[in-house]
Amino acid sequence: MSLPNKLIAILVTLAVSQTGFVLVSQAQSVGLGTPISESQLTDFDQIAGPDGSGLPAGSGTALQGQAVFETQCAVCHALGGEGSSAATVLVGGDMHSEGTPLRTVGSYWPYASTLFDYIRRAMPATAPKSLSDVEVYQVTAYVLYLNGIIDQYKLLNSDSLTEIDMPNKDGFIDFSQTQ
Ligand code: HEC
Numbered sequence: 001m002s003l004p005n006k007l008i009a010i011l012v013t014l015a016v017s018q019t020g021f022v023l024v025s026q027a028q029s030v031g032l033g034t035p036i037s038e039s040q041l042t043d044f045d046q047i048a049g050p051d052g053s054g055l056p057a058g059s060g061t062a063l064q065g066q067a068v069f070e071t072q073c074a075v076c077h078a079l080g081g082e083g084s085s086a087a088t089v090l091v092g093g094d095m096h097s098e099g100t101p102l103r104t105v106g107s108y109w110p111y112a113s114t115l116f117d118y119i120r121r122a123m124p125a126t127a128p129k130s131l132s133d134v135e136v137y138q139v140t141a142y143v144l145y146l147n148g149i150i151d152q153y154k155l156l157n158s159d160s161l162t163e164i165d166m167p168n169k170d171g172f173i174d175f176s177q178t179q
Contacts, residue, residue: 065142
């Protein structure tokens with residue numbers, strides 16, 4: 001008897017001795033699932049870092065992104081990105097207020113590349129990963145444009161995205177090298 005079969009036999013014996021009836025179906029199907037395929041894996045492997053690594057091909061401008069924003073994002077973030085709560089406001093904000101700082105793309109996010117990454121993997125909240133890479137470039141440009149960080153003609157791609165100076169880029173302390 002192979003080792004897994006032995007284990008199943010022991011489990012069945014235990015089930016019988018403790019409950020008085022046989023839990024054969026549960027014992028035989030241990031629920032280990034099926035191996036994930038390469039194509040399913042690529043769906044998870046879409047991470048773009050602050051240095052621009054992992055950014056896909058494609059490009060887009062805010063002018064093109066307006067339509068994407070209005071159809072896919074405005075229902076939750078409002079037409080001008082002003083949102084309906086602290087979680088959904090995307091523009092303005094203040095990290096220097098005496099009260100609780102309002103964190104937005106303009107006031108808080110240190111990198112434009114990770115803004116792209118976040119939108120690509122998490123938004124629209126009801127249908128993440130439903131936008132094409134080009135649409136993500138376009139709508140990222142539009143969110144940056146709404147914040148006055150780029151103009152509506154600036155073409156975003158894997159190179160230009162990493163060159164954008166975000167207003168709060170110096171507002172963080174790098175502890176990554178700290179022991
Ligand atoms: C169904 C509602 C909904 C839709 C549609 C939606 N979002 Fe969001 N979005 C949210 C919510 C809720 C959060 C806050 C999530 C959290 O804090 O965990 C959020 C957060 C964000 C953030 C991060 C804000 C921050 O500073 O933390 C960005 C950027 C963003 N959304 C962009 C977009 C874009 C671009 C689209 C359209 C492609 C979009 N969202 C569509 C609900 C939505």
